[in-house]
Amino acid sequence: MSIETASGNEPPEGRRAQAIVQVIEAAVEVRRRYQFFVWTQGVFQLLLPHKVAICGFYERSRKHVQLEVFNSVLVPSSVLSVLTDGQSPAMQQIVNAWVNNRGRPLAMRLDTGRAILSASEGLRDAGFTELLIHGVSRPQRATEIETLFVFGSPGGAVTAADVASIDLLLPHLHATYLRVQSYERESGEPRAVAAVAHTGYASVTISEREEQVLCWVREGMSNQEIGAQLGISPLTVKNHV
Incomplete structure (x- = not known):
């Protein structure tokens, strides 16, 4: 199943609207880091x-922005170390x-001027x-970060559709x-920042069926449609995701 458009990248408007709804609905179930990663690897990829996603939040107990990388x-590792150091140039x-x-979404090219220096x-x-960079400023402090999100792909240029989507x-x-930060903090789970910073979640092993399910999810198929293809229930599809 393929997504074909005049631009070759942006899904048709009907599919795009459906993808937006699916992403928003799925977001409310996310509580842990691995769920956040899976969420961004599903229908989110259509939009x-x-x-690679560099994500950060202002950690009030330490009074700085804590960064981590989710990479597929x-x-x-030297680049990841730079990208997870909030004090790096x-x-x-x-x-x-x-x-x-x-505070508007920003596309930053890496081949002009002094763009991101050593990294x-x-x-x-x-x-x-x-x-592609976007974020949220701290309340009443427009120059300070509350959350930060940076996205990129090898060989990929930022499009107008990407800017609109973010x-x-x-x-x-x-x-x-x-919510992920709050849940894991309250549950007493260790952050394991070093593991995320150096390997992301690229080393996670998934089965052939799970890989196929994720592929179809990225193409915008619903749980019902995927279940029909595989002869399994929509709930089983959801569990695979």
């Missing part, structure tokens, strides 16, 4: 395709660029040419990511 492709430049853009070369070597999805990204 905002990416292979291999990225050098690379991340400072990313944050400042977004703040200077008055830029490593990202370009991995095939990244542009990053603007639309930002409230749900913000609320869902903060």
Whole structure:
């Protein structure tokens, strides 16, 4: 099942509207990091395709922005270390660029000027040419980050549809990511930041059926449609996801 449009990238409007509803509905079930990762790898990819997501939130107990990377492709550990360090020149430049853009979604090219400094070369070597940045400022503090989201894909350029999608999805990204932080903090689960920072979730092993299910989810098929294809119930499909 393929998505065909005039641009080759953006799904038809009917499919896009359905995808938006599915992403929003699925968001309310997300409580843990692995669920957040799976959520962004499903129908979310129709609206905002990416292979790497840098996510951060303001941690009040430490008074700084805590960053982590969710990656479905291999990225050098040296680059991941830079991207998860809120004090690194690379991340400072990313944050400042977004703040200077008055909190609007921003596409940052990696082949112009001093774009993200030391991390830029490593990202370009991995095939990244542009990053899409958006976030939420702290209340009454427009120059300080409450949440930050940076997306990119090897060989992928940011499109107008991507910018529109991240603007639309930002409230749900913000609320869902903060819910994950709150749930894991209250449940006493360790953050395991180092594991996320260095490997993302690329090393997670999934079965052939789970891989097929995720593929169909990305193409916009419903649980009912996938279940009919595999001869299983929609609930079993949901459990696979």
